[in-house]
Amino acid sequence: MPRPPQRLLSPEIITEAAIESVDETGDFTMPGLAGRLKVRPSSLYNHVSGRAEIVEFMRARLMAGIDVTSQSGSWSETVAALASEYRRSYAEHPRLIPLFTAHTVQAGVAFGLYNALAQAFSDGGFEPGETLHAITTVDSFVLGSALDLAAPEVQWSSGPEVNNAMKAALATSGKNPERADAAFEFGMRVLISGLVAQLPTAH
Amino acid sequence: MPRPPQRLLSPEIITEAAIESVDETGDFTMPGLAGRLKVRPSSLYNHVSGRAEIVEFMRARLMAGIDVTSQSGSWSETVAALASEYRRSYAEHPRLIPLFTAHTVQAGVAFGLYNALAQAFSDGGFEPGETLHAITTVDSFVLGSALDLAAPEVQWSSGPEVNNAMKAALATSGKNPERADAAFEFGMRVLISGLVAQLPTAH
DNA sequence: ACCTGAACACCGTTCAAGT
DNA sequence: ACCTGAACACCGTTCAAGT
Numbered sequence: 001m002p003r004p005p006q007r008l009l010s011p012e013i014i015t016e017a018a019i020e021s022v023d024e025t026g027d028f029t030m031p032g033l034a035g036r037l038k039v040r041p042s043s044l045y046n047h048v049s050g051r052a053e054i055v056e057f058m059r060a061r062l063m064a065g066i067d068v069t070s071q072s073g074s075w076s077e078t079v080a081a082l083a084s085e086y087r088r089s090y091a092e093h094p095r096l097i098p099l100f101t102a103h104t105v106q107a108g109v110a111f112g113l114y115n116a117l118a119q120a121f122s123d124g125g126f127e128p129g130e131t132l133h134a135i136t137t138v139d140s141f142v143l144g145s146a147l148d149l150a151a152p153e154v155q156w157s158s159g160p161e162v163n164n165a166m167k168a169a170l171a172t173s174g175k176n177p178e179r180a181d182a183a184f185e186f187g188m189r190v191l192i193s194g195l196v197a198q199l200p201t202a203h
Numbered sequence: 204m205p206r207p208p209q210r211l212l213s214p215e216i217i218t219e220a221a222i223e224s225v226d227e228t229g230d231f232t233m234p235g236l237a238g239r240l241k242v243r244p245s246s247l248y249n250h251v252s253g254r255a256e257i258v259e260f261m262r263a264r265l266m267a268g269i270d271v272t273s274q275s276g277s278w279s280e281t282v283a284a285l286a287s288e289y290r291r292s293y294a295e296h297p298r299l300i301p302l303f304t305a306h307t308v309q310a311g312v313a314f315g316l317y318n319a320l321a322q323a324f325s326d327g328g329f330e331p332g333e334t335l336h337a338i339t340t341v342d343s344f345v346l347g348s349a350l351d352l353a354a355p356e357v358q359w360s361s362g363p364e365v366n367n368a369m370k371a372a373l374a375t376s377g378k379n380p381e382r383a384d385a386a387f388e389f390g391m392r393v394l395i396s397g398l399v400a401q402l403p404t405a406h
Numbered sequence: 407a408c409c410t411g412a413a414c415a416c417c418g419t420t421c422a423a424g425t
Numbered sequence: 426a427c428c429t430g431a432a433c434a435c436c437g438t439t440c441a442a443g444t
Contacts, residue, residue, distance in 0.1 A: 007426090009427085029418085040428070042431095045420080051418065118371075121368070121372075122371070129372070131371070132372040132373065132375055133386040136383075136386035137344075137390035140347030140387075141347055148342070151308075161311075165318070168325070169321050169331045182336060183339035186337070186401075187340035189397070190340055191394070191397055193400040194394055194398075198393060210407090233436070234435080243410055243411075245438080249408050254437065
């Protein structure tokens with residue numbers, strides 16, 4: 001069969017198919033992608049350098065969906081809005097997140113977000129060193145929360161090893177994603193009030 | 204060659220070899236493990252059910268290294284000590300952590316830690332629902348921070364897309380693991396003071 | 407009980423051959 | 426320019442055969 005009249009593939013098409021595959025199955029393979037796109041596996045290599053690059057394209061697509069134009073109110077409200085927006089973006093495709101943890105984030109894809117956070121912390125009165133740590137703290141918390149969202153139902157099997165305090169806590173647990181959402185909102189309140197408390201002017 | 208006089212393998216020996224491999228290379232394979240143990244790949248299946256079980260054994264070994272007997276002072280000091288101990292345990296083998304994010308934690312391996320956290324939050328006056336969210340918040344933050352530790356040097360390539368606030372922040376950045384350690388300690392202070400602020404009696 | 411050898415299905419990637 | 430077919434090295438796993 002000769003080359004078809006219309007182009008069958010592009011990096012965007014491949015990335016989209018990979019995201020669909022991960023959404024549905026939790027992972028993707030090159031043959032699986034090829035099958036989804038009615039193409040042979042070797043054809044993919046005309047558009048992407050390999051599997052690793054597809055993962056980076058997925059990361060970039062997710063990061064590009066983050067809206068950093070949240071110029072509302074105080075610096076702490078801006079940080080809260082950015083963190084929520086960051087996590088919302090992850091939450092659209094929770095099963096992608098484990099794929100991202102294997103390799104470090106190649107800077108450049110997240111400039112917008114990091115710039116906006118740095119501006120907010122700087123405006124709030126944090127020194128540069130604290131600003132870097134504050135960004136890292138927000139980043140760590142959002143990533144950890146997103147992984148929590150990707151986790152299936154926790155089978156806690158309230159056995160005898162669970163003490164009373166934990167039993168009572170578990171009894172309140174709803175299903176994902178509601179439980180993970182509520183935990184994230186609680187953690188956000190904790191984080192923001194804790195950040196405010198770090199400023200000398202705050203006491 | 205017949206069966207050797209001494210047992211060559213055990214789940215513990217295999218788990219240990221896997222941890223060594225991940226520490227050195229960031230991953231492990233069954234043939235790689237077999238080579239390390241001077242054995243054929245198929246021999247491993249007499250002791251473990253497969254690759255996935257080895258990952259769970261590594262997780263259990265890491266979790267078992269967490270010392271939860273930190274009965275010092277107030278509830279918030281206990282939480283801080285537990286979180287630090289949790290993170291210290293991860294930090295001993297940072298490259299393991301990405302392997303753990305693919306599958307959810309099967310409860311049971313972390314009872315001790317979760318019980319101790321639940322007790323501390325309950326003692327502090329948190330209601331059961333808040334206790335669950337507080338545990339999740341600590342868990343998310345520690346996991347995210349541990350992944351930050353596993354990341355290689357951040358190549359930030361201070362290009363023109365980086366704004367002034369971010370440039371100043373990056374200029375203070377040291378090398379890992381020192382940078383990640385300092386960020387974790389900053390985040391811990393934020394988290395603890397934020398948790399204290401959630402209690403009605405705290406204002 | 408436990409190690410081995412051979413085998414199988416599958417994966418990521420390369421590359422010459424086509425149009 | 427881009428899809429294909431064949432090939433390669435590699436991986437996880439199974440299982441009958443040995444002792």
